Amino acid sequence: MKIALFATCIVDAMYPQTARATVKILERLGHEVIFPTGQACCGQMHINSGYMDEALPVVVNHVNAFEAETYDVAVAPSGSCVASVKHQHPILAERCGDAGLKARAEAVGAKTYELSQLLVDVLGITNAAEQLGSYFPHQITYHPSCHGMRSLKLGDRQLDLLKSVSGIGVAGLPEADQCCGFGGTFSMKNADVSSAMLEDKAENIESTGATLCSGGDASCLMHIGGGLSRTKSETTTLHFAEILASTIDEPVSVTGEVLVGKAGTR
Secondary structure (H helix, E strand, O other), rough: EEEEEEEOHHHHHHHHHHHHHHHHHHHOOEEEEEEOOOOOOOOOHHHOOOOHHHHHHHHHHHHHHHHHHOOEEEEEEHHHHHHHHHHHHHHHHHHHHOOOHHHHHHHHHOEEEEHHHHHHHHHOOOOHHHHOOOOOEEEEOOOOOHHHHHHOOOOOOHHHHHHHOOOOEEOOOOOOOOOOOOOOOOOHHHHHHHHHHHHHHHHHHOOOOOOOOEEOOOHHHHHHHHHHHHHOOOOEEEEEHHHHHOOOOEOOOOOOHHHHHHHHOO
């Protein structure tokens, strides 16, 4: 397949290794990955914060960027951004009375998948060790982000893929379905509430004894990782794409560093 990578703002700016891991996984499966160069923000934070007029040109840009390329499907390593593209973009276009934009946004959204959706539902990947060569000999726990869980109905796709990685240990996270408190601008507008939610999430992660917490949204992992670091915790966070991309020949450490040589030797 020809697959368009929707990198998302935070991955492009702060976690490019997650985008590279996504490309590695797809190319390992024999697919061609392209990068629509006109892409920028999807407008999720604008829309979530009520800035509808300001969000409109951002949404138009996203639609234009992905219409400009020829591809079979688009993929993003982010449940929240894909939820925005699939659900918020058509709603915003309809609110603005632009039926043409709504139809175009729906067409782009219909071809856009979150990474685990694409791997499981479209490409038939159910065993990461056997089909991707994934190897990650560490104990982890897993946080399901709200948009992926509630808007995209991802269920256990990400978790099941992680459990199928060779060498991995996955500890159950208490109150896993509880929000980490990020919520984009929510964490700034409601800092005290956000911090209290983060504290609960960090305590639950620590209780598992896991080396790291994985998940499917870089924004949530950034928030959780910040909370853990402020308590001097040795537990870190890592996107599930980077774990799936890790192999015996090219292993990834718990900090996301690609190591040289086999079995994690430098």
